[in-house]
Amino acid sequence: MKKIFLLSLLLLLTGCNITVLEPKSETASEQAFLITFSFWIMMIVVVTVFILFARFVWKYRYTDSRKHDLPKDVKGNIKLEITWIIIPVLLLIILAVPTLAITYDQSPEWTKESDDTGVAIDVTGKQFNWMFRHRNGKEEMDKLVIPEGESIILNLSSEDVIHSFWVPELGGKVDVMPGKELTYEIKHPQRGTYQGKCAEYCGLGHADMTFKVEVVSKQAYAQYLHQ
Ligand SMILES: [Cu+2]
CATH class of the missing domain: 1.10.287.90 (Helix Hairpins)
Structure with a gap:
């Protein structure tokens, strides 16, 4: 036994x-x-x-x-x-x-006017996906591409209920709330592919609310933005 x-x-x-x-x-x-x-x-x-x-x-x-x-x-x-x-x-x-x-x-900040300089990306959580919008307007669902070694400034918000942004190897967890925008910084990520997930139970599809993070070279990121 x-x-x-x-x-x-x-x-x-x-x-x-x-x-x-x-x-x-x-x-x-x-x-x-x-x-x-x-x-x-x-x-x-x-x-x-x-x-x-x-x-x-x-x-x-x-x-x-x-x-x-x-x-x-x-x-x-x-x-x-x-x-x-x-x-x-x-x-x-x-x-x-x-x-x-x-x-x-x-700690995430409540205002978008943070004094951090870096690569800004809008992150929107909704039941049950993540939308990532880059500075030049490029959008991709459930896949976040970021350049290595930079300071990544995520502007997090939700379209419906409270979610939580979490990439165990890179940072988090940060609450993603409807009607409020939080700014969260991921400092100097290393190249690689990582798994991200929603860390706050948000409904029946919560377990599927995952995403992929690809940390690529700065040149590859510049190319990605214009693909
Ligand atoms: Cu969620």
Whole structure:
């Protein structure tokens, strides 16, 4: 029974394609950094707690020789109390600094007049496709072609319900809302083909609301615009 459970768990995990941990843009690298950084801080806490737990369970275990021992009656311990307040506060500060810096830097903006300069593309989500409109008016459905190494400025909006723009290897997730336009930047994507998807349940066809992202050379992008 246990074997079947472990085997099915393994099967489920093989279907788990965590491409956020293989970032292919500066934006996604920053996000992946936050994930691994908080993971290792968490591991420090988990390992410390488990080692101390095991040590004390062993040290104060029940033995025949200590059958009638009663622990000393103590009231508080200033040193310990200060330690277990200071350490978590320090850890939270260490976590908060890069998290706030990166999150605020990457936050989508409400206005189109962003001071970022880059390749601007209008992205419109609707049940159940994505439309990408380039600066010269070229439009393509469910396929986003962008130049490598540039700053890609996406102007996101929705024609119907709330969707969410997500390309795990490049960046996201960003809510795509009707009646509002959000500006989101993907910094310096690397050449390749990636899978994008809607990350917000938006109706019966939600699972099919996927798109392809092709990051090509700058020359290839210029050619693509005039195809
Ligand atoms: Cu959607």
